[in-house]
Amino acid sequence: MTSSGLYLTKLLAPKNGSTEAECEDAAHVVPAPLFDELVDAPLAVGMSDGATESVLAKDWAHLLARSAAQHAWENDNVFGAGSSFESFARSAVSLWEPWLEKYTAERTTRGNPLKWYEQAKLTAGASATLLMLRMDPTPGGGWRWRCAALGDSCLFHVREGKVLRSFPVQEPDEFGVTPNLFNSLNHDSALIAARTLFLEGACEAGDRLLLMTDALAHWFLSATDHAQVLGELSEFSGPHDGPRFTDWLQKLRSEGALHNDDVAVVRIDVEGK
Numbered sequence: 001m002t003s004s005g006l007y008l009t010k011l012l013a014p015k016n017g018s019t020e021a022e023c024e025d026a027a028h029v030v031p032a033p034l035f036d037e038l039v040d041a042p043l044a045v046g047m048s049d050g051a052t053e054s055v056l057a058k059d060w061a062h063l064l065a066r067s068a069a070q071h072a073w074e075n076d077n078v079f080g081a082g083s084s085f086e087s088f089a090r091s092a093v094s095l096w097e098p099w100l101e102k103y104t105a106e107r108t109t110r111g112n113p114l115k116w117y118e119q120a121k122l123t124a125g126a127s128a129t130l131l132m133l134r135m136d137p138t139p140g141g142g143w144r145w146r147c148a149a150l151g152d153s154c155l156f157h158v159r160e161g162k163v164l165r166s167f168p169v170q171e172p173d174e175f176g177v178t179p180n181l182f183n184s185l186n187h188d189s190a191l192i193a194a195r196t197l198f199l200e201g202a203c204e205a206g207d208r209l210l211l212m213t214d215a216l217a218h219w220f221l222s223a224t225d226h227a228q229v230l231g232e233l234s235e236f237s238g239p240h241d242g243p244r245f246t247d248w249l250q251k252l253r254s255e256g257a258l259h260n261d262d263v264a265v266v267r268i269d270v271e272g273k
């Protein structure tokens with residue numbers, strides 16, 4: 001008999017021509033389960049896609065994703081355009097300056113101080129998308145999910161091979177070159193909250209939630225047979241599958257099916273009795 005709970009798979013891969021250390025996508029989970037551990041308590045995920053045109057985007061993406069996961073896990077009232085979300089936004093932005101001071105000092109100590117063009121770009125801050133999710137068990141044995149999204153990183157709720165919800169993007173042609181972004185210097189928390197979209201839903205045993213940054217989300221949403229592409233994604237169950245996952249992405253890129261961009265995906269499988 002299958003126990004009730006969640007199995008989580010998290011995978012990240014850089015674009016072709018980049019190293020893992022250069023990947024500008026980030027995903028964090030709180031608490032962080034082992035890939036084969038069944039979770040039966042609240043779980044939170046933060047995902048972020050750093051905007052390449054901004055300086056230090058990958059670092060801001062990691063700070064933002066980690067902060068989002070932690071806040072979602074600690075405060076289940078964060079999912080709404082109100083004071084709790086604004087408090088999270090202020091807290092996330094407050095992480096940037098201390099981190100930047102430490103980073104700048106370390107660069108100087110290593111004899112590699114910031115270049116003039118890097119300093120010039122820093123005045124505009126770093127930017128990234130945001131996807132925040134929390135899952136809670138319900139008395140009936142199912143799960144409630146709540147999600148916040150700013151930009152084009154996406155959540156898909158799948159049941160029996162069919163997409164029930166696609167959030168915040170619903171059609172492939174809605175992916176654009178200028179999505180809404182969360183900037184590391186934006187202290188206007190009310191504006192960030194106003195631009196963020198919120199959604200919630202309920203999961204049954206056998207359902208799957210998929211969180212993806214834009215390149216993989218576009219590929220998934222463009223598919224004519226979601227059951228088939230979900231089957232392809234399900235071939236990868238943990239960090240040990242990283243090399244195979246990267247090879248699979250490279251094959252999709254070589255076929256022209258996937259844009260050459262960094263990829264982050266979190267898959268949550270809902271198990272039930």
